[in-house]
Amino acid sequence: MSLMALSDIFSVLLTRYFIGHDVM
Helix, strand or coil, rough: CCCCHHHHHHHHHHHHHHHHHHHC
């Protein structure tokens, strides 16, 4: 796995995590 793809997935997970907490 390339570092770029890894950081991309990580940023998406972080964004969804914060959005989920924002809605709650």
